[in-house]
Amino acid sequence: MAVQRLTSRDIRSESRLDVVTALLAAGEASRNDLARVTGLSPATVATVVAELLGAGIVTEARITVGRVGRPTTVLSINADRGYLLGVDVAETYVRAIVFDATLEEIGSAQVARDEHVSTGEYVAEGVERAVNEALVSAGASRERVLGVGLSLPGLVVREATTSILVPEWTWHGSGMDAIRERLGLPMVVQNPLKAVAAAELWFGDGGQAGSMITLNLGTGVGAGIVLDGEILRGATSSAGEWGHTLLALDGRECRCGRRGCVEAYVGAPGIQATLREVDPDHPLAHADMQQDFIEAMAHSLASPEPDPAVDETLARTAYYLGSAIADLVAIVNPELVTLTGWTAWALGDFLVPPTREVLLAQAPGESALDVQLHVSTVRGNSVATGMAVAALTRFLGDVGLLTTRLPIGL
């Protein structure tokens, strides 16, 4: 039977993950704090902490708070346990970030990619270079790397310009073999949607919500979906491809080959296409670089001098985005929707209020009334952060502390 059966071993495993998550969020905590935050019994917390201390993942210190009284034992994740790497292979760059075991960023490097070259060997070379440079910038030795989490779009294994996730992409092609050989480190592979969901779950508001959707807005767009604290992966790991659902039947051509996809309207090139419809002669209508275009939009929106074409483009984008979020709300009915990615960070302040109005008007009945919508509080590269979480999770599995929480790509 395909349905997963949870055993008491899984529950112990989940308790360990809950304690690690709570400690990462809190920085320092007593056993009592951990019991309160996680809802686990003090006895369970004591057992789990002992296991984590034994594996060197947690350290303890005795401190005295105030001038009198007994010292308290304070726990924290052992920052010196080793390094975790999160790597974001995007269309135009590879970014590698080195974290210590508390998931504090301690170094990073970015390597530009020619988006027209997508052979496995080329990608592998870029990943290796970014990882090595990041390790140097962090002063971290390769021997002490606990794991690497690698986020890859589908283009690595499929020719063409599409970033559609192909279900089996982690297993295809020579690219993965090349990356594995070049790195020679324990690795876990996911797509960016699962990565941003993990980042939101561990470091954003996702941990507090029973159900949450994180929308990644950049060149492409997609949804990381978290239900009851678990990332929705789907039968073939391709859940969340909201960017390639229909906004308009037979509408704008999408780079995936379908017509009318959400991405063709609210991905950065889609927003620029909207501006070209509003005013084909606008100076920004043909800006060369996507990120420059989005930054210029934000600059114009923040300026006291109104630009009607930019304002109209924002209004239309909110209409498209709000309508497309309404569809997700109709199907999944989450508590919380957050926006992440560079488009969200640049335009979020302007985009969220009108998008919320559209969402309320378009979602079925009153189902959007209680939905929170805001820009994610997770900043920095949330894809890399999420992949470091995945690498840590894999490491916890490697040392026998977790069962099957995270399917491991490689």
Add this chain to the structure above:
Amino acid sequence: MAVQRLTSRDIRSESRLDVVTALLAAGEASRNDLARVTGLSPATVATVVAELLGAGIVTEARITVGRVGRPTTVLSINADRGYLLGVDVAETYVRAIVFDATLEEIGSAQVARDEHVSTGEYVAEGVERAVNEALVSAGASRERVLGVGLSLPGLVVREATTSILVPEWTWHGSGMDAIRERLGLPMVVQNPLKAVAAAELWFGDGGQAGSMITLNLGTGVGAGIVLDGEILRGATSSAGEWGHTLLALDGRECRCGRRGCVEAYVGAPGIQATLREVDPDHPLAHADMQQDFIEAMAHSLASPEPDPAVDETLARTAYYLGSAIADLVAIVNPELVTLTGWTAWALGDFLVPPTREVLLAQAPGESALDVQLHVSTVRGNSVATGMAVAALTRFLGDVGLLTTRLPIGL
């Protein structure tokens, strides 16, 4: 924290439900059979069976298979334990079905409703009459009813012609109080999407799939979503409203007030609207009754005499439906999609093959390649069947055998 924490008590509860489900599916089974089918240990099965025997939910008989050998003990659900009622309140009728405890149908009744009257008192009166007539037809006494499962669309508590599910509808208005008072029986209330999902999960192919979506096609359309054996309810019980997601931005007016909803294209009135676009003068274009129209479509499609307008209507409907299923596949990435409801039963044989082609072409990458798409094997009124499942589940909770598997509306 809103995330549910599973305890070992929940696991025992799930094991009991698994055994009951397996016994309902098998009819008769030995303890060994149950262990094999459920994946539970023989010891767990023995404990659970003892509990179910104690509560009178399961009976056992000793039979000898063949002419020699030791007799085997065979278990089955105790059909005489009492009755379960499933009630489908639809726009044009109330249908009540009486089941014995093995969920075999033993009687039913249907009461016509005037769809323009939706006061709580009117609906309550219809429900009471349908239930009473169904009990009479089954020769079942009210005292032996274990529970009633009632499926209600949103129109009960909202004026207007919309069937959009309003999240809090079970708690609003005088209608629910009136129904509760008139019936005076333990009750559980759900919407039709959750009911068809439960029916598919227990009696269809849903139990075998890790993730499954059942599309209910009738006047309205919607999706019952099952992930890892659990029905997706959503933060405010309104998940699955796929019928009110966008097929075409600013497209056809939907009765919900939004424009371009999936339902406006693949609900029965939407299919008729397509025929009117194809041939405004076609004899079926203005057929008065929806179900008559759909039956006439099916008749025409089955006849050796081709009707180009009907063929074109079917082709366009497959294009709309396949595109809209592709969106669900993109977001949820299920293993299995089944079609249910009277439109699916009438048109399914003609509709499924072209819809599958559209789905394959429109879903992201290769994510639809492994998706099974077919008409549900659950026949009869799957809404009522699903609600009887819900009533049984509530009853198991009432006698202390289940924890929180099913949120109970009332």
